[in-house]
Structure formats: structure tokens, C-alpha cells
Amino acid sequence: xxxxxxxxxxxxxxxxxxxxxxxxxxxxxxxxxxxxxxxxxxxxxxxxxxxxxxxxxxxxxxxxxxxxxxxxxxxxxxxxxxxxxxxxxxxxxxxxxxxxxxxxxxxxxxxxxxxxxxxxxxxxxxxxxxxxxxxxxxxxxxxxxxxxxxxxxxxxxxxxxxxxxxxxxxxxxxxxxxxxxxxxxxxxxxxxxxxxxxxxxxxxxxxxxxxxxxxxxxxxxxxxxxxxxxxxxxxxxxxxxxxxxxxxxxxxxxxxxxxxxxxxxxxxxxxxxxxxxxxxxxxxxxxxxxxxxxxxxxxxxxxxxxxxxxxxxxxxxxxxxxxxxxxxxxxxxxxxxxxxxxxxxxxxxxxxxxxxxxxxxxxxxxxxxxxxxxxxxxxxxxxxxxxxxxxxxxxxxxxxxxxxxxxxxxxxxxxxxxxxxxxxxxxxxxxxxxxxxxxxxxxxxxxxxxxxxxxxxxxxxxxxxxxxxxxxxxxxxxxxxxxxxxxxxxxxxxxxxxxxxxxxxxxxxxxxxxxxxxxxxxxxxxxxxxxxxxxxxxxxxxxxxxxxxxxxxxxxxxxxxxxxxxxxxxxxxxxxxxxxxxxxxxxxxxxxxxxxxxxxxxxxxxxxxxxxxxxxxxxxxxxxxxxxxxxxxxxxxxxxxxxxxxxxxxxxxxxxxxxxxxxxxxxxxxxxxxxxxxxxxxxxxxxxxxxxxxxxxxxxxxxxxxxxxxxxxxxxxxxxxxxxxxxxxxxxxxxxxxxxxxxxxxxxxxxxxxxxxx
Numbered sequence: 134x135x136x137x138x139x140x141x142x143x144x145x146x147x148x149x150x151x152x153x154x155x156x157x158x159x160x161x162x163x164x165x166x167x168x169x170x171x172x173x174x175x176x177x178x179x180x181x182x183x184x185x186x187x188x189x190x191x192x193x194x195x196x197x198x199x200x201x202x203x204x205x206x207x208x209x210x211x212x213x214x215x216x217x218x219x220x221x222x223x224x225x226x227x228x229x230x231x232x233x234x235x236x237x238x239x240x241x242x243x244x245x246x247x248x249x250x251x252x253x254x255x256x257x258x259x260x261x262x263x264x265x266x267x268x269x270x271x272x273x274x275x276x277x278x279x280x281x282x283x284x285x286x287x288x289x290x291x292x293x294x295x296x297x298x299x300x301x302x303x304x305x306x307x308x309x310x311x312x313x314x315x316x317x318x319x320x321x322x323x324x325x326x327x328x329x330x331x332x333x334x335x336x337x338x339x340x341x342x343x344x345x346x347x348x349x350x351x352x353x354x355x356x357x358x359x360x361x362x363x364x365x366x367x368x369x370x371x372x373x374x375x376x377x378x379x380x381x382x383x384x385x386x387x388x389x390x391x392x393x394x395x396x397x398x399x400x401x402x403x404x405x406x407x408x409x410x411x412x413x414x415x416x417x418x419x420x421x422x423x424x425x426x427x428x429x430x431x432x433x434x435x436x437x438x439x440x441x442x443x444x445x446x447x448x449x450x451x452x453x454x455x456x457x458x459x460x461x462x463x464x465x466x467x468x469x470x471x472x473x474x475x476x477x478x479x480x481x482x483x484x485x486x487x488x489x490x491x492x493x494x495x496x497x498x499x500x501x502x503x504x505x506x507x508x509x510x511x512x513x514x515x516x517x518x519x520x521x522x523x524x525x526x527x528x529x530x531x532x533x534x535x536x537x538x539x540x541x542x543x544x545x546x547x548x549x550x551x552x553x554x555x556x557x558x559x560x561x562x563x564x565x566x567x568x569x570x571x572x573x574x575x576x577x578x579x580x581x582x583x584x585x586x587x588x589x590x591x592x593x594x595x596x597x598x599x600x601x602x603x604x605x606x607x608x609x610x611x612x613x614x615x616x617x618x619x620x621x622x623x624x625x626x627x628x629x630x631x632x633x634x635x636x637x638x639x640x641x642x643x644x645x646x647x648x649x650x651x652x653x654x655x656x657x658x659x660x661x662x663x664x665x666x667x668x669x670x671x672x673x674x675x676x677x678x679x680x681x682x683x684x685x686x687x688x689x690x691x692x693x694x695x696x697x698x699x700x701x702x703x704x705x706x707x708x709x710x711x712x713x714x715x716x717x718x719x720x721x722x723x724x725x726x727x728x729x730x731x732x733x734x735x736x737x738x739x740x741x742x743x744x745x746x747x748x749x750x751x752x753x754x755x756x757x758x759x760x761x762x763x764x765x766x767x768x769x770x771x772x773x774x775x776x777x778x779x780x781x782x783x784x785x786x787x788x789x790x791x792x793x794x795x796x797x798x799x800x801x802x803x804x805x806x807x808x809x810x811x812x813x814x815x816x817x818x819x820x821x822x823x824x825x826x827x828x829x830x831x832x833x834x835x836x837x838x839x840x841x842x843x844x845x846x847x848x849x850x851x852x853x854x855x856x857x858x859x860x861x862x863x864x865x866x867x868x869x870x871x872x873x874x875x876x877x878x879x880x881x882x883x884x885x886x887x888x889x890x891x
Contacts, residue, residue: 367451733775
């Protein structure tokens with residue numbers, strides 16, 4: 134459906150509804166039902182964010198507490214409509230969020246903020262260093278989470294083409310302190326691994342308000358063991374060995390399982406101090422400093438046996454690459470200045486700094502041909518020195534103090550990203566021996582500067598029109614690549630783009646709202662897409678310094694109907710994208726287990742879909758609340774000047790499904806409140822299978838490196854025993870579904886938590 138036809142459809146729908154009843158004013162930013170989504174009062178709300186983020190989905194702290202087995206902050210969003218959270222294990226540093234149009238491996242196609250501070254790591258667009266920095270927010274400080282789908286606000290960069298999420302946190306009004314202990318136990322049984330993995334987490338926080346000064350201190354320590362995150366595979370079993378398991382890869386080719394690897398043990402610590410001071414009754418200054426440390430190691434477990442029946446690595450290099458030591462120390466700073474004048478003018482400024490102070494992964498390069506030992510020589514990859522800074526200044530003007538006909542928001546943005554990522558050979562991978570040679574290196578920087586202007590105009594009580602535009606200047610520079618003795622200094626590239634936006638919202642009747650939106654957006658390539666060159670085991674990642682930005686025209690028609698005890702929303706949406714940046718993996722030579730990954734511009738792709746969201750209270754019986762969503766997407770490649778793979782025909786990808794996006798996705802939660810203290814929840818998440826190749830040749834999805842369909846059901850019981858004590862008990866994946874999303878995902882996991890508040 135073309136953009137103009139979507140807008141025409143909205144007018145037809147609106148005209149049909151207009152005659153039903155007398156129009157009245159509806160909220161501009163609807164949220165879910167009160168009994169389902171309790172709206173706690175915000176401390177010093179950002180009035181500008183409320184204007185620039187038209188909310189389409191929300192969840193509050195109370196709802197999170199009552200319905201979710203919350204261990205990591207990212208768990209809080211897993212039941213939001215059309216959202217999939219790629220979280221492989223507790224303490225996962227690569228928990229990427231997929232949206233209704235963009236799937237996994239698209240971390241830079243959505244924006245996630247906490248109180249205006251970016252959590253999104255726009256250093257990359259992948260499932261690795263591009264993952265959001267969820268650890269900068271403690272689960273206990275979340276007040277609510279609001280979300281906008283699509284790039285329909287001029288206040289946000291083109292990375293909003295998937296969604297914008299704002300996590301609002303709170304500051305205390307009086308002294309408070311809390312201690313919580315969480316235990317998770319996962320039973321895992323697949324191939325030759327049959328064991329239980331434990332996660333233990335301790336969280337402490339305290340805060341107070343002393344006159345004009347408020348502060349919040351939080352600290353968290355997590356000791357976690359994961360299921361195997363990868364497997365060592367090969368086309369034939371090593372000579373002279375027994376054991377292992379016959380298997381095929383996602384393409385249907387032999388990929389026999391020799392053993393488990395990536396058995397990750399993380400010891401993760403994070404701490405944060407947030408201080409705010411009210412300079413005047415209308416002006417608040419705030420500063421936040423956070424530190425995060427991850428001391429981790431990954432082990433392996435061979436299934437192979439030699440002639441004597443003893444475990445052996447049989448010289449398979451995959452055992453070496455899956456065995457490593459990782460030490461990461463990151464720090465973050467943010468400074469903000471906000472006004473809340475409740476008058477004609479308001480301003481909001483925020484500056485942030487994030488640094489990889491230390492980030493080094495060490496791994497051996499060879500595994501023994503007999504026994505289970507590794508060679509002394511190895512490699513270490515460095516990310517220390519990588520980081521970014523951002524600056525945002527926003528303002529708003531209202532023509533009237535109440536029922537303003539004209540409300541104008543405007544602002545300026547600056548961000549700078551630096552990637553430093555060499556990999557070195559070392560004679561002693563566990564020691565401190567200096568590097569001997571450089572295996573590969575990928576360094577580079579990007580900078581974006583932007584201005585935006587947006588007006589909300591309300592010509593009549595039942596019509597609201599939002600018009601805006603965003604101008605951006607982007608530059609990538611200091612690109613440097615080395616592969617052995619080959620060194621390339623990449624050229625500086627730049628671009629200037631303007632993105633117009635328009636939204637019309639009409640309330641033809643008291644219980645009806647029709648919203649039509651259209652927007653242009655450009656998503657510039659990240660430093661990693663342009664410059665990162667990585668050698669990790671059997672996978673090589675090659676950069677592309679000549680990438681053009683994603684060029685998207687997004688349209689949406691949204692129809693919402695409110696009933697006495699429920700709310701129904703239907704959204705029709707379309708993203709038409711030229712020059713879509715899509716990463717692909719292919720063998721370097723036919724039949725080789727070594728993969729080659731590259732990012733390239735796909736000429737033309739299109740995603741059309743429909744989303745249905747239902748929220749209801751007292752469903753069938755009193756005190757039963759339901760929230761659910763179903764999303765269907767038809768995403769296809771329309772034009773591709775290159776080839777989908779080294780062996781594919783020129784037209785093999787045309788008309789095929791886009792990679793990493795399922796056709797169907799659904800979520801639901803059903804919560805029964807026995808009384809104000811007890812809540813019982815049943816939740817579910819479903820995803821259709823998805824393709825990971827442009828020509829859809831991965832025909833065997835439920836295998837290592839494949840993406841299988843899945844339905845996961847969860848339970849949660851929350852009890853507030855009294856004003857101080859809270860206990861919860863739940864089971865994630867209680868049906869014990871076994872499925873792969875590239876990695877084997879967690880099986881049945883019991884989660885229990887005990888909290889004491891003062």
C-alpha cells in the first residue's frame with residue numbers, strides 16, 4: 134500500500150466514524166487502561182519529552198512488578214506489543230531489542246533512552262557491541278516505560294525507524310532503601326549437556342530528599358552461569374573419535390555437533406549515583422555517574438572420545454575460539470538541566486559520555502589433538518578506547534497556557550562515536566606477554582549534528598496536526614583497517630539529509646481516535662558497519678566504508694476504540710526502504726565452514742503489516758486483566774543489484790522475505806489479582822520462524838545458527854506481604870520449549886526473588 138493510499142484510507146475510516154456521535158477531545162498520548170497500566174506520578178517530568186514522544190505502548194513499575202520475572206532491566210519490556218528481546222542468558226551483554234519492522238541484528242534501528250540519556254549504543258548495528266547499555270538503569274528505579282513505533286517525531290534521529298523507547302526513572306521524596314536477592318535456576322538438556330545453571334543476584338539501593346537535594350545510589354552484583362551459547366561443528370567427525378551428534382546446519386548441510394562451547398560464567402558488578410538539585414522551583418540540575426564491570430570466562434565441553442574412551446578436542450579449532458577470558462570496565466556520565474515552568478517556555482539540555490575504559494578478550498588459537506588442553510599461543514581483541522558522547526538541547530513554546538492552539542518544539546543535537554578495535558597475536562594468551570603481530574584492526578569515528586523543528590497545531594477541539602522536520606549533517610572519518618601486513622586508510626565520507634514528518638489525529642467520537650502519520654528518515658551507518666574488521670574463530674567480519682544511509686518512508690494508520698473496560702487498537706503500517714543496510718554471512722569458498730560477513734546496501738525493500746492490540750480489565754471474571762498483541766508483517770526484497778550469496782543467481786533474492794524478521798509475532802499477559810497484595814500472571818511470547826539469508830536458503834531453522842519458530846509461556850506470582858517485604862516466584866518457559874535463535878535459548882527456568890524495603 135502506497136503512502137498516499139494509507140492516508141486516503143484514514144480519511145475514509147474517519148468519515149465513516151464521524152457520524153456516530155458527537156466528537157470530544159481525546160488524549161494526545163493514550164496509554165493503557167488504568168487497572169492494567171497504573172500511572173504513578175512522575176518526579177520532575179520532562180514536559181518536552183511528553184510532547185515529542187507520541188506514546189503508543191506503555192508499562193509501569195507496578196505492572197512490571199506484578200507480571201514479570203524481572204532479573205535484568207531489559208526483562209521489563211518483553212511483553213510490549215511487537216517487541217522481541219534477544220536475551221540469551223542472565224547478564225547477557227548482547228540483549229538486543231527487535232521491533233515490529235526490524236528484527237535482530239538491527240540494534241541501531243531503534244533508540245532507547247533513560248530520562249533522556251541514550252542507552253542505545255550507536256557504535257554498531259549488531260548483536261554484539263551494538264546492544265543497548267541496559268545496565269545503566271537499575272530494575273528497581275524504573276517508574277515507567279513508554280514507546281513510540283516508527284520515525285514520526287522530528288526530535289529523534291533516523292535510528293528511530295524501528296521505535297523510540299523512553300525509560301523514566303524516579304528520585305525519592307523521602308528516605309528509602311531496599312535490598313533484594315534473586316535466584317534463577319535453569320535446567321538444560323540438549324545433545325550431550327544435561328545440567329542446571331544458576332544465577333544469583335544481589336541488589337542494594339538507597340535514596341533520600343534533603344530539601345532541594347535528591348540522590349539515588351544503586352549497586353548490583355550478579356554471578357551467572359549460562360547454557361551453551363554455541364557449538365563446535367564440522368562436516369565430518371574427526372578420525373579416530375567416537376561420540377558427538379549428527380546434525381545439519383540452517384542450509385541443510387552437514388554440521389555435526391562435536392561439543393558445547395561458550396559456557397559463560399559472568400561476575401558482573403554495576404553501581405550508579407544520581408544526584409539532582411532544584412536550583413529554583415522551576416529549574417533542576419542533575420548529574421549521574423555509573424560504572425560497570427564484567428569479569429567473565431567461557432568454557433567448553435567436548436562430546437568426542439578417543440580410542441581409549443577419554444575426552445578429546447581432536448584438534449578442532451572451534452574448541453579454542455569458544456574458550457576465552459573477558460574483562461570489561463566501562464563508565465558513563467550524564468549531566469542535565471531542565472525547566473518545568475508551566476508557562477509559555479521550557480528548556481531541556483542533556484550531555485552524556487560513555488567510555489570503554491578497559492575491554493579485552495583473550496582466547497587460545499589451537500586445541501590439542503589428544504586430550505583437552507590448549508596451546509599457549511593465542512589472541513586478544515581490544516575495545517578499550519571505544520566510546521561516545523552526545524549533547525542535546527531542546528525547547529518548547531506554547532501559544533497559550535491551557536489548551537494551546539500552537540505548541541512548538543525545537544532543538545539541536547551533536548554526537549561523536551569512536552571505535553578502536555585491534556586484535557593481536559600473543560605468545561601467551563593467559564599471561565601479559567606483549568603482542569607479536571596484529572591480526573586485524575578496525576578503527577574509525579562518526580559525528581552527527583542535527584537541528585529539528587516541530588509544531589503541534591490544534592485547529593479544532595477534535596483535530597490535532599503535527600508537522601516537523603529534521604536536518605542532519607553526518608561525517609565518518611579517521612577510518613583505519615589492517616589485516617596482517619595490509620593496511621588501508623579509509624576516505625572521509627559525509628552526507629546531509631532533511632527528514633519531514635507529519636501526523637494528523639482526529640477524534641470523531643468520544644471513544645474513537647484515528648491517527649495518520651507519514652515520515653521520512655535516514656539512518657546513517659555506524660562506525661562498526663563502516664570500519665570494524667573482526668576475526669573470531671571461524672567467523673570473519675568485514676567492513677564497508679562506502680555505505681549509503683538507510684532511506685525510509687514510513688506510513689501508519691492507527692484506529693483506536695475505547696470501551697467501558699477495554700481498549701482495542703489496530704495499526705496498518707508500511708516502511709518503504711531504499712539502500713537498506715543488511716549484513717550477510719556466506720562461506721569464503723564453497724563448502725567451507727569459514728564464514729564471511731559483510732554489510733551492503735540492498736537497493737529496495739518494503740515491509741507492510743498490521744498490528745492488533747487488546748487491553749481489558751475484568752475479562753470474563755472480576756479482577757482478571759488481559760493485555761495482548763498480534764502482529765503480521767510482509768517484508769520483502771524488491772530490488773538487489775548484487776547477489777544474495779556467492780553462489781546465488783542474480784535474481785535469487787527478489788520477492789523473498791527480508792532477513793531476521795518473522796511474519797507473525799504475538800505477546801500476552803493475563804493477571805488475576807486475588808487482593809491488593811497478591812497477583813498471579815500467565816504470560817506468553819510467540820514468533821514465527823525467520824530467515825537469515827536474502828534468498829531464504831536457510832531451510833532448516835531449528836538448529837544451531839538457525840532461527841526457529843517458538844512459543845514460550847511464563848508464570849509469575851507476586852506477593853506484597855506487608856509494607857516492607859515482597860516475594861515473587863515464577864517460571865520462564867515452563868513448557869520447556871527447546872529452540873534455537875542462532876544460539877540455543879534458555880529452557881525451563883525458575884526465578885524467585887525476595888525484597889526488603891525501608
